[in-house]
Amino acid sequence: MAGQSHHTLPAPTFERAPKLLIVVAPYYSGIAGELVAGAKAAIEAAGGTWEIAEVPGALEVPIAIRIAHRQSNFDGFVALGCVIRGETTHYDTVCNDSSRALTLLGLEGACIGNGILTVETMEQAETRAEAAGQNKGGGAAEAALHLIALTRRFSRPERGIGFKPASAEYRLATGADDEDPKTA
Template sequence: MAGHETHYTLPLPEFDKAPKLLIVVAPYYKDIADQLVAGACAEIEKVGGTHEVIEVPGALEVPTAIGQAHRMSNFDGFVALGCVIRGETTHYDTVCNDSSRAIALLGLQGACIGNGI
């Protein structure tokens, strides 16, 4: 039954050195984005990590910002956050597909990314 399913939660990792993470958020739906950022910050702090947060205009800009930071900064990993809500047009599909594809490609190129879009 769907109402009684339990979901597995990965144990928190342990690090020899505190990780430095960049959270990139698209705050188009600000109330939702703020909650996503708060949750990510709390989890990062639980493992002793540090973080910085930057905002970009929308979900399509998140991978670009992560790609630039990966090439030009010294972050150990990245968290992509945002909310895309389905409307009456196909824009939702484009934004979701293209942002997730770009994030996956960055991961394949060596960036450590958690995708929360």
């Protein structure tokens, strides 16, 4: 509803800068540009870094994220694009399938902020995308940043596998450094 306020979480902070991939479908290039500007600003404000990957349309956004999630070292992802209702049911398919795919990737552990706009008109898209306005690109980046922070908060400490190397004290006490490996 117009005029209703909503709560916005404070931006997370990071000891180690997060690295995000912004995946954008620039089908409506002006809208995409505003979404990307908002996302970049939010990531940089959190001390993070970003890369951009462009794909043809909203349906390809989750596929690109899946590829990057499996084959790269990004901490999170920002999905950006715009789908405007047309005269056919294609709108429903694109909106539902891209959203569902992003949700499934999130359930697999990918930290994704969904900034794919699904609107009735170009005017609605412009209002939502404007970085100085509703800034849905920035909001999507902030969502990804919050999920990264949550993932880091609940991650288990890394545990090595195999044997630990002998300490220097042990090697000195036992003379392990004096042994010739060929004769030992």
